[in-house]
Amino acid sequence: MSDRKLVTGIEGLDTLLLGGVPARSAFLVYGPPFIGKEQFVKNFSVECLRHGIPTIFITTDAPFTQLRDELTSLDSKYQSYETNGLVRYIDVYSMSIGVTEKDKYTEYVPSPMDLAAINLALNKAQQMVMGKHMHHLIVLDSLTTLITNTNAPTVFRFVQIMKGRAKSAGATTMFVMGAGVHSESEVQLFKGIMDGVIEFKEETRESKLYLRLQGFGETKSRNWIEYRLEKGTIDVTGAFEIGRIR
Amino acid sequence: MVNTNIVVLDEVLGSIPGGSTVLFLTEPTVEGDPFVYQAFYENIAAGKEGVIVALSKPPQYLLREFEEYGWSLERYRSRVVFVDCYSMLIGAPSDAEFIVKHPNDIKEIIETLEKALDSVEGGILAIPALSTLVDYCGEQSFVENLEKLKEIFKKATTTFVSFILWPYDEKTIEKIKDVDCLINIKGIEQRVVFGEYFEVAKARWLENIENRSIMFKVIKPGGVRVYIPKIIVTGPFHSGKSTFIHTLSTRAVSVDRLGTTIALDHGHVEHAGVSADIFGTPGQERFDPLLRTLSLNAIGTIVMVDSTRQDTFDRSKAMWQEVWKTGMPVIFLANKQDEPGALPPEEIKEMMRLPEEIPILPCVAKDREHVLKAFEALVDLILHRKEEEK
Ligand SMILES: Nc1nc2c(ncn2[C@@H]2O[C@H](COP(=O)(O)OP(=O)(O)O)[C@@H](O)[C@H]2O)c(=O)[nH]1
Ligand SMILES: [Mg+2]
Numbered sequence: 001m002s003d004r005k006l007v008t009g010i011e012g013l014d015t016l017l018l019g020g021v022p023a024r025s026a027f028l029v030y031g032p033p034f035i036g037k038e039q040f041v042k043n044f045s046v047e048c049l050r051h052g053i054p055t056i057f058i059t060t061d062a063p064f065t066q067l068r069d070e071l072t073s074l075d076s077k078y079q080s081y082e083t084n085g086l087v088r089y090i091d092v093y094s095m096s097i098g099v100t101e102k103d104k105y106t107e108y109v110p111s112p113m114d115l116a117a118i119n120l121a122l123n124k125a126q127q128m129v130m131g132k133h134m135h136h137l138i139v140l141d142s143l144t145t146l147i148t149n150t151n152a153p154t155v156f157r158f159v160q161i162m163k164g165r166a167k168s169a170g171a172t173t174m175f176v177m178g179a180g181v182h183s184e185s186e187v188q189l190f191k192g193i194m195d196g197v198i199e200f201k202e203e204t205r206e207s208k209l210y211l212r213l214q215g216f217g218e219t220k221s222r223n224w225i226e227y228r229l230e231k232g233t234i235d236v237t238g239a240f241e242i243g244r245i246r
Numbered sequence: 247m248v249n250t251n252i253v254v255l256d257e258v259l260g261s262i263p264g265g266s267t268v269l270f271l272t273e274p275t276v277e278g279d280p281f282v283y284q285a286f287y288e289n290i291a292a293g294k295e296g297v298i299v300a301l302s303k304p305p306q307y308l309l310r311e312f313e314e315y316g317w318s319l320e321r322y323r324s325r326v327v328f329v330d331c332y333s334m335l336i337g338a339p340s341d342a343e344f345i346v347k348h349p350n351d352i353k354e355i356i357e358t359l360e361k362a363l364d365s366v367e368g369g370i371l372a373i374p375a376l377s378t379l380v381d382y383c384g385e386q387s388f389v390e391n392l393e394k395l396k397e398i399f400k401k402a403t404t405t406f407v408s409f410i411l412w413p414y415d416e417k418t419i420e421k422i423k424d425v426d427c428l429i430n431i432k433g434i435e436q437r438v439v440f441g442e443y444f445e446v447a448k449a450r451w452l453e454n455i456e457n458r459s460i461m462f463k464v465i466k467p468g469g470v471r472v473y474i475p476k477i478i479v480t481g482p483f484h485s486g487k488s489t490f491i492h493t494l495s496t497r498a499v500s501v502d503r504l505g506t507t508i509a510l511d512h513g514h515v516e517h518a519g520v521s522a523d524i525f526g527t528p529g530q531e532r533f534d535p536l537l538r539t540l541s542l543n544a545i546g547t548i549v550m551v552d553s554t555r556q557d558t559f560d561r562s563k564a565m566w567q568e569v570w571k572t573g574m575p576v577i578f579l580a581n582k583q584d585e586p587g588a589l590p591p592e593e594i595k596e597m598m599r600l601p602e603e604i605p606i607l608p609c610v611a612k613d614r615e616h617v618l619k620a621f622e623a624l625v626d627l628i629l630h631r632k633e634e635e636k
Contacts, residue, residue: 096336110303110307111302111303111307111332111336113302113303113332113335113378114302114303115381116274116302116375116410117302119274119275120275120277123275123438123439126438127438127440130437130438150381150382151381153381153384153385154381154412157412157413157414158274158412160412160413161274161275161412161413165275165435168435168437169437169438170437
């Protein structure tokens with residue numbers, strides 16, 4: 001993996017991104033549930049871990065143990081990433097439903113409304129991974145839950161701070177946001193401060209799936225590109241090179 | 247009399263006049279709430295009554311957090327009144343004395359707060375993370391009601407508030423800063439926040455304020471401690487450096503071979519509201535370059551003298567001269583005072599021809615009382631405490 005790009009592990013997407021997601025960028029993964037957004041987030045994180053890039057997961061919608069199970073089923077070596085100190089969890093879900101077990105890789109935050117506590121936990125997790133590594137990845141899944149628990153302006157301020165600090169720490173940050181939950185102006189607000197957006201959508205009439213890239217500096221195409229969901233991973237099938245052949 | 251019960255901060259502020267609001271203005275990546283907790287708890291423990299507002303978490307979580315710091319509010323539960331601005335947001339039950347039904351209605355919060363303060367006839371008011379209220383009610387509604395809120399604060403004996411500096415409108419922040427006493431809490435940031443400090447920006451009852459930045463650490467249990475990142479202990483071979491560090495430290499490691507320090511001694515001490523890291527230097531001359539490196543970034547030095555070994559006094563003095571150039575506070579310890587034939591400190595000072603202003607104290611490095619006294623003396627020098635302040 002080059003110093004400047006993080007390979008996503010999804011071939012067609014890496015070609016579109018001219019090698020991968022720019023390191024140290026903050027980007028949004030946006031789309032409705034169950035059509036590929038979740039697959040992308042997991043595949044990308046595991047790909048980074050395979051390349052030795054530490055990853056900090058901030059989970060607001062499920063206990064970290066669920067994420068751990070899902071990632072283990074994606075990559076049989078997942079446990080070794082944990083034991084090698086590459087994985088940190090900030091679990092913003094479990095305490096609110098009253099189930100927490102001590103885990104050496106996990107920091108709990110009592111409530112999705114306590115954004116300051118998330119920030120402090122993140123700083124602590126960063127201190128642990130940064131000593132030995134140049135880059136790291138931060139995954140915040142999801143902005144949607146934070147926004148529905150507070151409000152867009154509050155989360156926006158939080159993202160401003162988090163994004164700025166992530167950049168100076170040399171981190172790449174992936175924010176996940178659900179479509180169909182927020183008002184259009186809220187969506188634009190958050191898209192606006194990102195370095196890039198990967199957006200997923202479904203055309204129900206033709207029952208086809210499309211993805212699109214915005215921002216990210218130079219890319220091969222900014223059009224909607226067709227993809228398929230194959231065995232839990234994304235297969236970009238749309239032709240995007242054609243546009244270049246005049 | 248009301249204090250914050252945070253060392254050094256109390257020395258700067260003195261006792262806080264009645265009706266004052268003390269604001270801890272906090273950068274988002276450092277901890278300000280523990281200042282409010284500590285000030286509140288210590289005053290309650292000292293017999294006062296108080297009101298605490300739960301904004302971003304339920305009261306039972308707040309209680310648990312106090313517990314983690316080693317402060318059992320539960321024990322004084324009859325003197326503490328909770329205002330719960332959280333539970334109704336998530337539809338959870340609450341056994342708080344006062345429950346705000348619509349936490350995004352700032353008027354209801356103000357009314358409830360007033361009732362709560364009346365119920366304890368003043369008392370101490372604590373609002374950790376007041377900024378959460380801006381988030382609940384919106385910036386405009388918050389600003390419009392801020393003066394009213396500040397009026398309510400005056401009903402309390404003292405109000406302790408922390409406010410997190412998210413990127414709010416500058417005007418909002420200016421209005422927030424307009425209180426009796428303002429303490430900034432900041433991070434020393436380089437890629438991540440690796441140090442925290444506070445400084446008193448304003449206290450209406452003081453004519454002038456010393457311009458001082460004080461590093462701190464938040465410790466569980468323990469609370470806010472003034473933090474001294476580096477004290478070095480130097481002195482000749484066999485003078486008692488390792489012994490001193492081990493007696494002083496709550497945890498310590500030595501890299502020894504055959505009982506001699508070949509690399510570093512390192513210890514950590516928590517004492518009298520101060521938290522410090524201590525580093526010992528090897529005594530042998532071949533390690534002098536290491537002493538030079540170690541003294542970089544150090545904030546204070548202890549020079550050990552073996553009071554039974556006149557032949558090593560020159561060596562002690564040479565080691566002192568090595569660090570003296572940096573201008574950092576230094577004290578000498580005339581160690582092994584329990585041994586027959588140990589020379590008294592003043593005599594040693596004379597024999598070494600040390601400048602008058604350099605303190606030299608008697609010491610027995612195996613004795614915790616002696617060692618703590620020496621530590622306190624150095625800390626006083628480091629924190630520029632004057633005699634009359636003690
Ligand atoms: N009687 C007495 N012995 C001491 C005292 N301080 C240190 N020692 C002894 O002096 C020897 C050297 O101490 P050590 O701490 O290893 O010295 P260092 O070389 O400066 O680290 C050890 O045997 C200690 O037990 C003291 O205050 N009184
Ligand atoms: Mg030694």
